Amino acid sequence: MPKHVHRVGIHEAKTHLSRLLRDVENGGEVILERGGRPIARIVPAVEPTSPSDSYGMFAGQFTTADDFDADSEQLADLFGVAR
Numbered sequence: 001m002p003k004h005v006h007r008v009g010i011h012e013a014k015t016h017l018s019r020l021l022r023d024v025e026n027g028g029e030v031i032l033e034r035g036g037r038p039i040a041r042i043v044p045a046v047e048p049t050s051p052s053d054s055y056g057m058f059a060g061q062f063t064t065a066d067d068f069d070a071d072s073e074q075l076a077d078l079f080g081v082a083r
Contacts, residue, residue: 003027010034 006020006028013020013032020030020042030042069075076082 005029005031007031007033007038 003026004023006023008016008020008030010032013030024030024042024044027044031038032040032042
């Protein structure tokens with residue numbers, strides 16, 4: 001959920017675009033309206049991440065018991081894997 005939402009008409013958006021974009025950069029959202037009806041939203045752009053960017057991102061944050069897969073029959077049942 002955005003921090004704050006600005007609902008503005010096209011004229012106001014053109015006049016105050018820099019300020020509105022600064023608000024969007026800070027987590028806000030702008031809804032552009034024409035005749036009081038919403039026609040578009042301006043939200044922060046999210047850079048797509050490649051799989052290599054996220055690989056190992058949780059390294060060292062949790063551990064797994066040595067015997068976590070000791071009951072492989074039960075795991076197969078849980079995941080519907082044929083044995």
